[in-house]
Amino acid sequence: MRIKRATNDLGHKIASIAVWLLGVGVILAIWGGVWLVYLYRNPPEGEAILFLATGILLSGLDLSLIGFSAGFIGRAAREPFSHEGDHADRVAVATPDCDDNAPARH
Numbered sequence: 001m002r003i004k005r006a007t008n009d010l011g012h013k014i015a016s017i018a019v020w021l022l023g024v025g026v027i028l029a030i031w032g033g034v035w036l037v038y039l040y041r042n043p044p045e046g047e048a049i050l051f052l053a054t055g056i057l058l059s060g061l062d063l064s065l066i067g068f069s070a071g072f073i074g075r076a077a078r079e080p081f082s083h084e085g086d087h088a089d090r091v092a093v094a095t096p097d098c099d100d101n102a103p104a105r106h
Contacts, residue, residue, distance in 0.1 A: 015074035022067030028060025 035053040044050065 018067045018070035018074055021063050025060045025063025025067055032057030032060050
């Protein structure tokens with residue numbers, strides 16, 4: 001029988017996807033912006049190339065925003081399994097066999 005660990009692998013997967021989306025989005029946004037500046041200084045004959053460059057820039061910004069948001073989602077998915085901080089759902093239970101509650105023996 002296989003015993004499964006009590007960790008949240010989904011949170012780690014979301015966090016790694018967030019890093020990839022953020023990285024790809026930033027690279028697309030930078031190169032889309034560079035291309036638009038170049039096209040602004042050297043106007044093309046048609047508008048299709050401006051449409052494409054603007055689409056790349058906006059797609060990069062969108063992927064960056066999604067990656068940034070997914071990072072918060074990944075962190076929120078890992079929080080229930082973290083052992084840091086004060087958790088309100090933990091309850092202290094006194095047992096009758098504790099040394100403080102045990103009757104004195106003579």
